[in-house]
Amino acid sequence: MKKYLALLFLSAIIFTHTYAQEALFNAQQIVSPEIHDDNTVTFRLFAPTADSVKVTGDFLPTIKVQSPFGEVDAPGSANLVKDDKGLWTYKTEPLKPELYSYAFIVDGLRTTDPSSPFLIRDVASITNIFIIGGGHADLYKVNDIPHGTVAKRWYQSPGLKMDRRITIYTPPGYEKSNEKYPVLYLLHGAGGDEEAWMDLGRTAQTMDNLIAQGKVKPMIVAMPNGNVIQDAAPGKGSDGYYKPQFMAPRTMNGEYEANFMDIVKFVEGNYRVKVGKANRAIAGLSMGGYHALHISRYYPNTFDYVGLFSAAIMPREDATGKVYSDFESTLATQMKNGYQLYWIGIGKTDFLYKNNTDFRKKLDDMGMKYEYVETDGGHIWRNWRIYLSEFAPKLF
Structure with a gap:
């Protein structure tokens, strides 16, 4: 009985360690967004079972959408590319100084970036944010x-x-x-x-x-x-x-x-x-x-x-x-x-x-x-x- 309990305890430790390592790889070790020295930005999302991942944000060219007030500008989107481990990536062109907001669209479902805790609410929409420094953005x-x-x-x-x-x-x-x-x-x-x-x-x-x-x-x-x-x-x-x-x-x-x-x-x-x-x-x-x-x-x-x-x-x-x-x-x-x-x-x-x-x-x-x-x-x-x-x- 004692041997059985010992094996059960050891199995629990191994499972917990393995799960923690998986969580560490899937979230905490992923850097997103990563701002580079040339003001390009890389977005990453670990989603091995997803068929499509896009990023949408105000750093992308705008598109026209219909609103109760007529046609207005809205952020466009860009496709992330998936590697053999299930990690999706997208890198921008160099961005001008500004505070930017963004979100992911995974198989048509809009969601925030799990690797970034920096969020803002605008009405009922939650988005992540990042800052490209310099000029007025330093304010x-x-x-x-x-x-x-x-x-x-x-x-x-x-x-x-x-x-x-x-x-x-x-x-x-x-x-x-x-x-x-x-x-x-x-x-x-x-x-x-x-x-x-x-x-x-x-x-x-x-x-x-x-x-x-x-x-x-x-x-x-x-x-x-x-x-x-x-x-x-x-x-x-x-x-x-x-x-x-x-x-x-x-x-x-x-x-x-x-x-x-x-x-x-x-x-x-x-x-x-x-x-x-x-x-x-x-x-x-x-x-x-x-x-x-x-x-x-x-x-x-x-x-x-x-x-x-x-x-x-x-x-x-x-x-x-x-x-x-x-x-x-x-x-x-x-x-x-x-x-x-x-x-x-x-x-x-x-x-x-x-x-x-x-x-x-x-x-x-x-x-x-x-x-x-x-x-x-x-x-x-x-x-x-x-x-x-x-x-x-x-x-x-």
Whole structure:
């Protein structure tokens, strides 16, 4: 009996060791993505029973796909090649400096890279990320410089009748000083939440690096949740875990804009801030640009700096709230009150390009001054990260 138990124990050890070695080879020893000195990148996936493996990501040429908003750009794909051990490989051409996202498609099923733990969520899609350093991409890296603090706070919104979650960035040295700071209110797009600008936009890294370079004045950045039916991002609030959706109900019906001062009151009541319009900026991407446009107009003497990043300036059937009435007259009041900067940026192939062109014509006709930046590409985070890095140095 003892001999039998000893053999059983030895067999268990051998099995465990063999399984561990297999796991080690299949996952931990595989390097993917591997970034080479010439900025080429190799992707690898161990999938011996797969018939087809592709990689898709924003480093590949785009393709046109249909969306609820018409034809838009989407990442293309490339085939990996399988060796005799079941390891699939693909190597890129040299890539330009940028933060890139990617995923694998195995026999038609989209999946993340098991060899890389570095992931981000965009709405309900999970992708891996990597950075090719150099140029503006160095702003997205964590460098050996002083760092700010990122806090996830809860504030009371009497207007929306709930406590809500907000992300707050405070600049390096905030905790040790008595200094007061200006505030940038940075708004996300449809499907995003209070996590988006931090995770997808690399806001903390960008602000740390720009402040260290002396290109940006130290400031507080407030990143609220723009979906009025949520108290927080999916999985972070009282509704628990549920699948995020692209356009939550009541998101662009005016409720958020009308109750935005609840956020301003919280920030100014809980942080050392400089008050007054000269010390407040508001900017947003896509839906957040739509919100920033209407908030700054609805409260026309509140923000001296306004940034519209690929703003979703489009007619909406649910835009019936008081916020959207008297559009021209309140915009004229905003212009009359004066401001330091009205900044508009959009990509040449963005599906909102014409809407923004029409809005600029309206501003031109009424004599409202603005700065305009036009970039390559469409409705993508690559542009919005750049817009933040160009807008922030112009503030305060």
